[in-house]
Amino acid sequence: MVKMDGNNFIFFLTICVLSWRMELLKAQMVPAVYVFGDSLVDVGNNNFLPVSFAKANFPHNGVDFPTRKPTGRFCNGKNAADFLAEKLGLPSSPPYLSLSTNNITSHLTGVSFASGGAGIFNSTDRVFGQAIPLSDQVDDFMSVNKILMKLGSSAAQNQTSKSLFAFVIGSNDLFDYFGSSNLRKQKTPQQYVDLMVTTLKQQLMRLYAVGARRFFSAGVGAIGCIPLERVINKNHGCNAENNFWAVKYNDGLKGSMR
Ligand SMILES: *[C@@H]1O[C@H](CO)[C@@H](O)[C@H](O)[C@H]1NC(C)=O
Numbered sequence: 499m500v501k502m503d504g505n506n507f508i509f510f511l512t513i514c515v516l517s518w519r520m521e522l523l524k525a526q527m528v529p530a531v532y533v534f535g536d537s538l539v540d541v542g543n544n545n546f547l548p549v550s551f552a553k554a555n556f557p558h559n560g561v562d563f564p565t566r567k568p569t570g571r572f573c574n575g576k577n578a579a580d581f582l583a584e585k586l587g588l589p590s591s592p593p594y595l596s597l598s599t600n601n602i603t604s605h606l607t608g609v610s611f612a613s614g615g616a617g618i619f620n621s622t623d624r625v626f627g628q629a630i631p632l633s634d635q636v637d638d639f640m641s642v643n644k645i646l647m648k649l650g651s652s653a654a655q656n657q658t659s660k661s662l663f664a665f666v667i668g669s670n671d672l673f674d675y676f677g678s679s680n681l682r683k684q685k686t687p688q689q690y691v692d693l694m695v696t697t698l699k700q701q702l703m704r705l706y707a708v709g710a711r712r713f714f715s716a717g718v719g720a721i722g723c724i725p726l727e728r729v730i731n732k733n734h735g736c737n738a739e740n741n742f743w744a745v746k747y748n749d750g751l752k753g754s755m756r
């Protein structure tokens with residue numbers, strides 16, 4: 499059983515699937531971190547979505563951020579993506595939607611494509627209406643890759659192959675399943691988590707095909723222990739079924755990365 503200990507970053511590290519030693523990567527010169535995922539790592543992309551309910555650019559979010567202002571992070575301070583970049587000696591990857599396509603420099607130390615509410619499946623964000631699903635996030639990297647090509651193709655290849663591609667996604671797909679009697683009728687939980695794994699892997703393979711070689715994929719946490727679950731649970735304990743399938747998903751993810 500995965501145990502959420504309240505420290506997002508420790509959690510992020512301990513259940514990472516391809517566990518690179520961060521210090522080692524730093525020594526090997528990681529030029530950039532490209533981040534894909536959901537609200538755990540969104541650094542402000544959803545601020546730019548015209549009709550999304552999944553936004554966080556208002557108080558009291560950001561009270562513990564260095565600027566003390568809300569940024570769009572679903573968090574009081576820095577999130578896991580910020581700490582990951584920090585560990586690698588890089589600035590936080592800026593939100594993709596905040597960047598100008600004319601400015602190559604702003605894409606060189608990393609870009610975040612993450613979007614609160616997003617899932618591995620296209621259909622997962624429908625509750626929020628306007629998150630950016632994973633396949634679109636990967637499309638967005640393909641646009642960045644075209645910008646990097648302006649450096650010349652061998653320098654761009656070098657950049658892509660040495661950069662870290664980090665994924666923190668999957669919780670929303672599981673919430674979606676457990677909240678939908680329709681989905682439960684269509685698939686067993688095992689079939690559903692298996693499909694999550696293969697769909698995520700398809701996206702990793704698209705990046706591999708354009709030269710990405712360093713991947714970091716976090717499993718999902720103990721989603722049955724989020725406050726909402728505990729409030730609706732009669733004894734205010736965690737939802738054991740949700741936690742069980744989160745672990746099953748993580749096992750599948752680990753297996754698929756070998
Ligand atoms: C390749 O990228 C690394 C890391 O950014 C850099 O140190 C190195 O100079 C680059 N090599 C070439 C040939 O561009």
Ligand SMILES: *[C@@H]1O[C@H](CO)[C@@H](O)[C@H](O)[C@H]1NC(C)=O
Pocket residue numbers: 601603604
């Ligand atoms: C391009 O991006 C860099 C890094 O984000 C920034 O320092 C610079 O001011 C930008 N240049 C222009 C012309 O906006």
Ligand SMILES: *[C@@H]1O[C@H](CO)[C@@H](O)[C@H](O)[C@H]1NC(C)=O
Pocket residue numbers: 620633634
């Ligand atoms: C998800 O949507 C993209 C377009 O945004 C499409 O290319 C892709 O085939 C869709 N994937 C699935 C599994 O429906």
